[in-house]
Amino acid sequence: MAIHRISICLSDIDQSRIVKDKNGKPWLKLTIFESIQQTRLDDNIEVLQSASLEEQENGIVQQRVGRGRTVSSVLK
Numbered sequence: 001m002a003i004h005r006i007s008i009c010l011s012d013i014d015q016s017r018i019v020k021d022k023n024g025k026p027w028l029k030l031t032i033f034e035s036i037q038q039t040r041l042d043d044n045i046e047v048l049q050s051a052s053l054e055e056q057e058n059g060i061v062q063q064r065v066g067r068g069r070t071v072s073s074v075l076k
Contacts, residue, residue, distance in 0.1 A: 004045050006032065006068030013065055014049060031062060034070070043067045 008030075018026045029050035035043075047066030056062070 001074050002070050003072040004032070004068050005071045006045055006047050006066050008047055008066035012049075012063065014063060017049065017051075017060075030065070032068075041067075041069075043069045045069055 013028060018028050020026055031048040031050045033046055033048075035046050037044075045068035046064060047068065048062040049065050051060045051062045
């Protein structure tokens with residue numbers, strides 16, 4: 001198991017893609033993946049605002065909204 005610490009730039013979020021559930025709570029779909037290359041800040045995690053295949057076909061891209069790093073990793 002790995003523990004990741006991420007930061008998200010809230011001003012980069014496409015507000016039109018925030019959806020509300022049946023209780024009126026807002027949700028944002030994110031995609032988080034480990035990058036092969038670490039940056040100069042030792043970040044190895046990319047955070048993207050998710051886009052479905054249909055959205056991508058309509059020109060909406062998975063926008064980068066954050067980054068992070070693995071802070072702990074425990075192998076089982």
